[in-house]
Amino acid sequence: MAFTTGLGVGIVGGGFMAEVHSRAARAAGARLVAVSSSSADRAAAAAERLGIERGVESLDALLEDPLIQVVHVCTPNALHAEQAERVIAAGKHVVCEKPLATTVPDAARLVAAAAAAGVVASVPFVYRFHPLVREARARVAAGESGRLLTFAASYLQDWLLEESDDNWRVDSASGGRSRAFADIGSHLVDLVEFVTGDRVTRVAANARTFFTERAEHSAVTTEDAVAATVETASGAIGTLLVSQVAPGRKNRLHVEIAGAAESLVFDQEQPETLWLGRRSGTTVLPRDADQLSPDAARLVAVPAGHAQGYQDAFNAFVVDSYSAVRGGRPEGLPVFADGLRAAVVTEAVLDASDAGAWVDVPQP
Numbered sequence: 001m002a003f004t005t006g007l008g009v010g011i012v013g014g015g016f017m018a019e020v021h022s023r024a025a026r027a028a029g030a031r032l033v034a035v036s037s038s039s040a041d042r043a044a045a046a047a048e049r050l051g052i053e054r055g056v057e058s059l060d061a062l063l064e065d066p067l068i069q070v071v072h073v074c075t076p077n078a079l080h081a082e083q084a085e086r087v088i089a090a091g092k093h094v095v096c097e098k099p100l101a102t103t104v105p106d107a108a109r110l111v112a113a114a115a116a117a118g119v120v121a122s123v124p125f126v127y128r129f130h131p132l133v134r135e136a137r138a139r140v141a142a143g144e145s146g147r148l149l150t151f152a153a154s155y156l157q158d159w160l161l162e163e164s165d166d167n168w169r170v171d172s173a174s175g176g177r178s179r180a181f182a183d184i185g186s187h188l189v190d191l192v193e194f195v196t197g198d199r200v201t202r203v204a205a206n207a208r209t210f211f212t213e214r215a216e217h218s219a220v221t222t223e224d225a226v227a228a229t230v231e232t233a234s235g236a237i238g239t240l241l242v243s244q245v246a247p248g249r250k251n252r253l254h255v256e257i258a259g260a261a262e263s264l265v266f267d268q269e270q271p272e273t274l275w276l277g278r279r280s281g282t283t284v285l286p287r288d289a290d291q292l293s294p295d296a297a298r299l300v301a302v303p304a305g306h307a308q309g310y311q312d313a314f315n316a317f318v319v320d321s322y323s324a325v326r327g328g329r330p331e332g333l334p335v336f337a338d339g340l341r342a343a344v345v346t347e348a349v350l351d352a353s354d355a356g357a358w359v360d361v362p363q364p
């Protein structure tokens with residue numbers, strides 16, 4: 001396929017997230033120039049499967065290609081920091097999967113490197129791009145919800161429910177110190193802070209590894225679930241529950257935020273409505289552009305009544321990332337500083353669990 005417009009894109013990694021990124025890049029009008037993987041054969045297979053022009057034998061070969069302006073890093077967690085740093089050093093813009101890095105110092109180094117190089121560096125906290133998440137944020141910012149009092153947020157999955165279930169993420173050498181919280185809990189924290197404009201300042205937590213032996217990994221130390229209680233800068237309190245061993249839950253991210261005047265509930269598995277609770281006059285708001293704030297309405301991809309979901313949110317994130325590459329300033333784009341924030345909170349959660357005590361969360 002010939003492209004007369006659009007950015008040249010390279011993808012590092014050929015797994016599930018590379019599929020999601022490639023679909024989003026294509027929807028944004030990009031030219032999918034090349035993909036690299038763990039071997040030349042794997043790269044060639046990924047190129048064929050994902051509809052990318054060619055597979056290349058290494059990240060170096062991808063970075064040397066003058067057609068590529070933006071690189072998407074979609075590899076195992078432990079590789080993110082080193083690979084993203086090399087992309088930045090090559091002067092290319094970068095979209096790096098989360099967690100941005102497996103340690104706070106590595107994440108901080110990437111933030112500084114991107115700033116020094118003047119490149120766009122984004123992280124796919126894509127749940128920000130559901131229109132009704134933006135509507136919730138707009139209502140909070142306009143004061144319609146009143147002072148933040150409490151929140152209850154959970155992210156539940158079941159794909160690691162049984163001892164026979166396994167994945168590279170369970171291995172700390174590949175996935176990092178944290179698994180469940182770094183992988184999906186980071187989305188919860190980002191969403192709560194993004195919608196409320198408030199910051200988590202203290203945390204108490206319990207992390208549990210229910211299966212220390214899995215099909216291909218032994219002596220597993222990464223957590224299957226985390227329950228945390230948090231305080232925010234404004235004085236609100238909340239709970240965060242994260243689990244990859246919740247039977248029947250495939251990808252259930254649920255956030256309930258209670259203000260003094262109004263509660264807001266968003267459920268990622270039912271993203272077409274936002275529940276608005278008041279002492280009287282509780283309503284269910286549909287994803288209808290005519291009823292939404294401007295920033296929410298701009299993310300409506302299809303008319304109300306036509307389902308819009310995760311891939312649409314991911315597409316919108318990539319569109320905004322590419323807009324920033326072209327010099328735009330899209331509202332709410334998650335950047336490397338947000339990836340660093342997630343690493344900071346994740347470390348505080350695990351430290352609190354290890355210590356059995358409240359831990360202060362360092363602030364930006």
